[in-house]
Amino acid sequence: DAGITQSPRHKVTETGTPVTLRCHQTENHRYMYWYRQDPGHGLRLIHYSYGVKDTDKGEVSDGYSVSRSKTEDFLLTLESATSSQTSVYFCAIRDRDRGNTGELFFGEGSRLTVL
């Protein structure tokens, strides 16, 4: 158990509304990631963070922003949700104790539906 909690686990919202998903970790991991999962696409990286206030874009970052004001929380924000952002969102961490090997541990996901 990597101590990752995502909230909310399920959300239904309307087009044009802002949405924030939260990823909380309890083990002081430096690296945190947001992926989205869509059928046929596997998981695609949205944004990641390598420390407090240090973030970078991933493959599918358009329409998303992130913030990391403290080590334990990594927030994903959709400023104005669109139907194409209906997806399952996964937060992940990289366990520094396992060295520089890239292995990720995932949360249980947040299912977002944009109507």
Added chain:
Amino acid sequence: AQSVTQPDIHITVSEGASLELRCNYSYGATPYLFWYVQSPGQGLQLLLKYFSGDTLVQGIKGFEAEFKRSQSSFNLRKPSVHWSDAAEYFCAVGARDNAGNMLTFGGGTRLMVKP
């Protein structure tokens, strides 16, 4: 940039039969390679990983995978499938040049097990 292809979207096998899930990657050097499994409604669980050394790696739940550099493949195998193995399987690659900070995932293979 690296990429991953899982040619089989769905596979059905009978319980007790052997299994092989295919994974091909594109990357200019030797990457980090992973197989993850996802049960319905759950996050992703790491099955096994390859970093270096022996090209045949053993994982949890009786799975193994073989790295073949000449074929750019990392196929997942199990000699005898159990009904509980029904899930979706994802192959992922991490590039060594960015210290494996980000993983690129294949589109997934959904495994169904017939009694």
